[in-house]
Amino acid sequence: MLPSSIPSPPPAWAQFQLGPLTIHTYALCILAGIIAAVILTQRRLSRRGAESGVVLDIIIWAVPLGIVGARFYHVFTHIGDYFFPGANLWNVFAIWDGGNALYGSLLGGAVGAYIGCRRAGIRFWSFADALAPAMLVAQSLGRFGNYFNHELFGLPTTLPWGLEILPTDTMFPKDLPTGTLFHPLFLYEIVWNLTGVAIILLLERRFALRWGRTFGLYLIWYGLGRSWLEAIRIDPTSNAPFGIPANIWASFAAIALGIILFVVKTRRHPEPELSIYREGRGPKGAIEPEPEDATLGQSADLVDHEGKSI
Numbered sequence: 001m002l003p004s005s006i007p008s009p010p011p012a013w014a015q016f017q018l019g020p021l022t023i024h025t026y027a028l029c030i031l032a033g034i035i036a037a038v039i040l041t042q043r044r045l046s047r048r049g050a051e052s053g054v055v056l057d058i059i060i061w062a063v064p065l066g067i068v069g070a071r072f073y074h075v076f077t078h079i080g081d082y083f084f085p086g087a088n089l090w091n092v093f094a095i096w097d098g099g100n101a102l103y104g105s106l107l108g109g110a111v112g113a114y115i116g117c118r119r120a121g122i123r124f125w126s127f128a129d130a131l132a133p134a135m136l137v138a139q140s141l142g143r144f145g146n147y148f149n150h151e152l153f154g155l156p157t158t159l160p161w162g163l164e165i166l167p168t169d170t171m172f173p174k175d176l177p178t179g180t181l182f183h184p185l186f187l188y189e190i191v192w193n194l195t196g197v198a199i200i201l202l203l204e205r206r207f208a209l210r211w212g213r214t215f216g217l218y219l220i221w222y223g224l225g226r227s228w229l230e231a232i233r234i235d236p237t238s239n240a241p242f243g244i245p246a247n248i249w250a251s252f253a254a255i256a257l258g259i260i261l262f263v264v265k266t267r268r269h270p271e272p273e274l275s276i277y278r279e280g281r282g283p284k285g286a287i288e289p290e291p292e293d294a295t296l297g298q299s300a301d302l303v304d305h306e307g308k309s310i
Helices: 025-046 054-076 089-093 102-120 124-148 185-207 213-231 246-268 292-301
Strands: 015-018 021-024
Touching: 021 025, 025 054, 025 124, 054 102, 102 124, 102 246, 124 185, 124 213, 185 213, 213 246
Parallel strands: none
Antiparallel strands: 015 021
């Protein structure tokens, strides 16, 4: 039997004390997502010939810049929450209170990953392909943090899985009665993301997608789901150019970029990806396989005009 509603966790669950430290559950969810993404991405890269631990060399750059990008994207799409008369500007940096935008983390993390890939000798798009399904897993784990923070919910609903939100919460609409249930968008996104993991892995196995095409599929899948979720989200403080929330614009951009990336990479690289390392880089002692056309050319040079082997 389905529950009549999904209760929000008690506010005390959002944080706890560990000696002198205050541990925020939201931060633990993000950390769990990062750890899962590192493990899964390293396993996928290792199967493609990468050295052990190479992902750590890349995320040293990607994670900090991703967090910075996520926070500042959120702040600048919610100006009214942080910049008003008497506001405490230090709240701009209070990431433990929630408010870390995925699209901002993609932008900042991409810059960091590019730097890390250059230093590690890994092709950026090869790393992005390995990361794509791991990102969806990480985002799913991170969304549990929104649940503990009583955020990321949608319009009112009478469905049996409606989410309970306390009327004392900041985001609770003032014009709705106590006891109103809301769409649990965090849960919808978790289901959408995990479904995307299964679909991407299936398509990878069927079509051997490389050269950035897997990451293109990730952008398309996540952008489609997020654009729908944002359309029913209660987030009155988000900037909305032309009446459309910023995250929907960002979702449209992600879908368009994913389509362009998939089409362009398909046309430029019909050949299989033989190495994830940049030319001249790779594990010490490893011999990179020759491209198929080069191998054929060398074989032709070893045959005389009468068809006899030299």
